[in-house]
Amino acid sequence: MKLSVVIPCYNEAEGVTQLASKLKEFEQNFTDRYELIFVDDGSSDSTYEELTRLYKDRSGKDVKVIKHLENRGVGAALKLGILSSEGDYVAAIDSDCTYEPVYLVEMFDIIRREKADIVTTSPYHPEGSTIGVPGYRLFLSRNLSNLYSFLLKSKFYTYTSMFRIYRRDTIKNIDFKSDSFLAMAEILIKAHKKGFKVIEHPATLKSREFGASNAKTLKMIKEHLCFIFKLLVGKE
Numbered sequence: 001m002k003l004s005v006v007i008p009c010y011n012e013a014e015g016v017t018q019l020a021s022k023l024k025e026f027e028q029n030f031t032d033r034y035e036l037i038f039v040d041d042g043s044s045d046s047t048y049e050e051l052t053r054l055y056k057d058r059s060g061k062d063v064k065v066i067k068h069l070e071n072r073g074v075g076a077a078l079k080l081g082i083l084s085s086e087g088d089y090v091a092a093i094d095s096d097c098t099y100e101p102v103y104l105v106e107m108f109d110i111i112r113r114e115k116a117d118i119v120t121t122s123p124y125h126p127e128g129s130t131i132g133v134p135g136y137r138l139f140l141s142r143n144l145s146n147l148y149s150f151l152l153k154s155k156f157y158t159y160t161s162m163f164r165i166y167r168r169d170t171i172k173n174i175d176f177k178s179d180s181f182l183a184m185a186e187i188l189i190k191a192h193k194k195g196f197k198v199i200e201h202p203a204t205l206k207s208r209e210f211g212a213s214n215a216k217t218l219k220m221i222k223e224h225l226c227f228i229f230k231l232l233v234g235k236e
Helices: 013-029 045-053 074-083 103-113 135-152 168-171 182-193 217-234
Strands: 002-009 033-042 063-066 090-091 118-122 127-130 164-167 198-202 205-206
Touching: 002 013, 002 074, 013 045, 033 045, 033 074, 045 063, 063 074, 074 090, 074 135, 074 182, 090 103, 090 168, 103 164, 103 198, 118 182, 127 182, 135 168, 135 182, 135 217, 164 168, 182 198, 182 217
Parallel strands: 002 033, 002 090, 033 063, 118 198, 127 205
Antiparallel strands: 090 164, 118 164
């Protein structure tokens, strides 16, 4: 079995060295075959050049560094990464290391052992936690998740986490339209509606150490509200 790890990056030049260091811990503990796919989403800084420099000796082997010519959003970067992947399973992780990449080791074991379709991190799981994350982000994320659970009559703790592993056949059968962060909720909700088996893995969500978040809060709120309206009227 092979795992493709897709890592969307946007203006992360300052944190790329940390990312590579954190990925080493995953690589040292992962015993199956894998590939790393970095998707530079039209960065205006030197993210692409830094990634190319750090992984120049592995390019074309177990590492791919690809890019959008302009910024299109994390959902679009995820789509490109999936299209470029070769694994039986596809993971998506955050480039800012707010979740430790080494979580993938245990999650990969879980998705195979439990014959699940998706394993997703959840800081709001009873065994999960958060460290140093701004209160307004937690407030928005928790309440969005609670609202989605109420509307869908589901029991997921977290809908907005990107850090997941998908069975390849599963993610290929989920037609997510959003090019933004909304894609994370859209994928999980469509997976739930299709009856796919989703397991939430408790995890610790930390604040980023380098740079600033690229998330645009007001835009995200508007996108989620529009998506919720579509769910209510049966258009999603």
